[in-house]
Amino acid sequence: MANVTVLGATGNQMVAEAFRQAKVDVLPAYPITPQTTMVENFAKYVADGRVHTEYVAVESEHSALSASIGASAAGARVATATAAQGLALMFEELYIASGMRLPIVMANANRALSAPINIHGDHSDVMSCRDCGWIVLFAETAQEAYDQTIISFPIAENPNVLLPVMTTLDGFVTTHAMERCELMDDDTVAAYVGDRVPENALIGGPKAVSHGMFSSLGGPYFKLKKVQREALENSKPYIQAEGDKWAAITGRKFEFVEKWECDDADYIMVIAGSSAGNARVVARELRAEGLKVGIARIRLYRPFPVAELVDILKDAKAVAVLDRSDCFGAQFGPIGLDVASALYSAGAQVPMRNYIYGLGGADVTLDALRQAFTELPQVASGELDQSLNYLGVR
Amino acid sequence: MKHMNRTYEDVSTYEHWTADKFLPGGIVNDPGNSMMYITGGWRSNRPVWNKDNCNDCMLCWVHCPDSAILVENQKMVDIDFEHCKGCGMCAVECRFDAIEMIVEPDSLSAEGGN
Numbered sequence: 001m002a003n004v005t006v007l008g009a010t011g012n013q014m015v016a017e018a019f020r021q022a023k024v025d026v027l028p029a030y031p032i033t034p035q036t037t038m039v040e041n042f043a044k045y046v047a048d049g050r051v052h053t054e055y056v057a058v059e060s061e062h063s064a065l066s067a068s069i070g071a072s073a074a075g076a077r078v079a080t081a082t083a084a085q086g087l088a089l090m091f092e093e094l095y096i097a098s099g100m101r102l103p104i105v106m107a108n109a110n111r112a113l114s115a116p117i118n119i120h121g122d123h124s125d126v127m128s129c130r131d132c133g134w135i136v137l138f139a140e141t142a143q144e145a146y147d148q149t150i151i152s153f154p155i156a157e158n159p160n161v162l163l164p165v166m167t168t169l170d171g172f173v174t175t176h177a178m179e180r181c182e183l184m185d186d187d188t189v190a191a192y193v194g195d196r197v198p199e200n201a202l203i204g205g206p207k208a209v210s211h212g213m214f215s216s217l218g219g220p221y222f223k224l225k226k227v228q229r230e231a232l233e234n235s236k237p238y239i240q241a242e243g244d245k246w247a248a249i250t251g252r253k254f255e256f257v258e259k260w261e262c263d264d265a266d267y268i269m270v271i272a273g274s275s276a277g278n279a280r281v282v283a284r285e286l287r288a289e290g291l292k293v294g295i296a297r298i299r300l301y302r303p304f305p306v307a308e309l310v311d312i313l314k315d316a317k318a319v320a321v322l323d324r325s326d327c328f329g330a331q332f333g334p335i336g337l338d339v340a341s342a343l344y345s346a347g348a349q350v351p352m353r354n355y356i357y358g359l360g361g362a363d364v365t366l367d368a369l370r371q372a373f374t375e376l377p378q379v380a381s382g383e384l385d386q387s388l389n390y391l392g393v394r
Numbered sequence: 395m396k397h398m399n400r401t402y403e404d405v406s407t408y409e410h411w412t413a414d415k416f417l418p419g420g421i422v423n424d425p426g427n428s429m430m431y432i433t434g435g436w437r438s439n440r441p442v443w444n445k446d447n448c449n450d451c452m453l454c455w456v457h458c459p460d461s462a463i464l465v466e467n468q469k470m471v472d473i474d475f476e477h478c479k480g481c482g483m484c485a486v487e488c489r490f491d492a493i494e495m496i497v498e499p500d501s502l503s504a505e506g507g508n
Contacts, residue, residue, distance in 0.1 A: 101419030162418045200421045210422040224420050231418070 002249055003185040011139070011174040014146035014181055015081065015107045015167070016041035020051045021189035022105075022153045025076035025196075028056035028067035030086060034119065036109045036175050038081040061086035065093035065106075072102035073211040075201025077153065080104065083171060084111035087125040091132075097164045098133030099228065100212055103156030103196070104164040106134075107149060110273065110324075111171035112360045120361020121171030123273065123324040127334045133228055135165040135235060136302040138272040142179045145169040147252055148299070150184075151242045153193045158242075161235045170274035170324075172361060184250065192249060232303050239300060256305035258297040261287065262312050265294030267376035270309070270339055271322040272298040275357070275364045279322075282369045293373050304338050310346040313339070318351045318380035320372045322391075324358050332388050353379045355391040368392030429477075433460065437480030440501045443473055447492035454484035454493060 009017075015038045019027065027046075029039040046055040054071075058064045061082050072078040082090060087108055097104050110126050112118040130136060135155065139145035145167065152165040169175055200209045215221040236256070243254025260280060262268055271279055276297040283293045296312045298305070313319050321340075323333025330337060336354035343350050355372050358364040368391050378384040417423060450470055455463040462478035464471050485493040 099419060101421075200417055200423055207423045208425045210425070211419065213420050213422055215420060220416055220420065224416060227416065227418070 002188040005183040005185070007181055007183060008178045009142060009181045009183075010037070010176055010178050011142035011145045011169045012037040012109070012176065013041055014142045014183070015149050015169070016045065017183055018146050018149035018189075019053075019079045019081075019107075020045045021184070021186050022077065022079070022150060022193045023051065023190060024053050024079045024105075026054045026056065026068070026071035026078050027080060028058050028064045028071065028078075029080050030059070030061045030064045030082070031057050034082070034084040034086045034109075034111065036081065036083055036171075038107055038109070038175075042081075061089040062093065065090040065097065065104075068104045068106075069093060069097050069100065069102055069212075072097070072104050073100065073201070074203045075196070075198040075205070077157070077196040078102075078104045079106065079153075081107040081109075083109035083175075084113060084119070084125045087129060088113060091129065094129055094132040094134065094164075096212070099224070101162040101228070101231070102164060103153075103162055105149065105152040105156055106164065106166050107145070108166055108168040109171045109175040110138075110168050116360075118360040119171075121173055121175075121274070121324075122359045122361060123170075123334075124326075124359070126166065126168050127323075127325040127327075129166070130302055130334060133163070133232060134302060135161075135163050135232070135239065136300075137165065137167045138299055138301055139167070139169040139174060140274055140276050140297065140299075142169070142174055142177075143181050143252070144299075145174060146181065146183070147246060147250065147254070150189060150193065151239075151246050151254070153196075154245075155235070155239050155242045157196045157198075158238050159197075159199060161231065161238050163231060163235060168273075173274040182250070188249060192246065236300075236303055236305075254299070255308075256298075256300040257308045257312060258295075258299060259312055260295040260297065261292075262294035262296055264292060266292045266317045267320070267373060267380070268294045268296055268313055268316045269320045269322060269369075269373060270296045270298065270313070270335060272301060272335065273324060275322070275324070275369075278364055278366055279369050282366050282373060286370070286373055291373065291377075293376075298335065301335075304342070306342040306345070309339060310342050310348060313343060313350055314346065314348040316350055318353070318376040319343075320376055320379075321352055321354045322372065323354060323356050326356050326359070336388065351379045351382075352386055353384065354386075354388045356388065357391040362392065365392060432476050433479050434474075434476045437475075437478060438498050439480040439482055439495045440475070440498050441473055441478065441480070441482070441484055442494045442496055442501070443470070444492050444494065447490045449490055449492075451489065453487045453489065457483045457487045459483065 332354040462474040
């Protein structure tokens, strides 16, 4: 029987606990800015002998993910963590990790990218890496960050998946603010995640293998990229299965898209990350005032849950898509583009307005969220166009 | 391949590339398969071996970057033209004028090719 410890903890603490309980073999990390206390806490667990991990303090995030790639190819269970500019510095290796099909689990504190210099929460860093071939999860709370980090290991290491997973939580609001959290006991987590059983490891396997090979004009590069796309798309049932398995232990449900009062909703907001809590507060008030609103919160962002979102949104009168980052030069923000594509390809004629909010950690006020909801009847009637808007800029 | 007692599946065209032939991430679990990569077509100059001058000192074997000097029982027996890129290093290193470089098209016409 699982023992649960209830504690006040930050998202960073909970991710560090998840890494410890998953008994990570190797954790390379750059321990200085923009690193968070995820790695500081984990380094303490290593120093105190609470986990027997090879902790490698490297000289940059570029090296952190490079070392992760080497260790993962060797057959180790590998985790690392980063944020903001650190994730940007890893960019080259992000594609290498996914292209080599290495099951690395990386936690990211979602934060703004310079310039101007800013250390606060938004989704600019993770969204810039959305097409790198990683599975990407968004947590709303510290509890969810813990749950999603734990399920990331068996998802990534499943022989039918073999993809790196980015488990993300919003900078400051989720990483640094303290919440009530439930921590499972070590044995329960260890039994759930199991051991990594690599089939083609560089070290200890039955055959000599080569990883990271060259593939020129006549080589299988093109073919392998198609196989990689299919692998990411085909990972969905395995992601859901691990979420369900963990939910059976914890009682906390896992869905690609969390539906809040969507079934009878006329107007639906699509959102990811920590601001969904504020959105629910406003939505409750609006429901009491007679406006039928709902919220579709994205937890699995890559592979994008097209069918699930279309199913939720197809009968709405209008949809507000909230993006905490921008795709400069594109028509919408990243989630806006994804939702528009999903609706278009399904033939769903649902008016959509895209709102960019909370960049650089700007306050996501209840008034701003109320504005997004209450503009939707005008979007449905055509009084307001289907454009991109910066929400709450004062 | 005459000097290697192995056979390989043909993966020379796109039609042969199916997912089951490639491990995830392009892992290669069949060591020594660079033999399948025929680099002889890159050659513009060809080494011609004069067996009478050769005393099997193995200097060419040591220096050849493509392992294209074929040796049996400590004696040079041939040059592997499927992998020789014609760099000419063997001819430069040879102390006995046993290897001469000629222009590849000339060698083809000498053999009746075009």
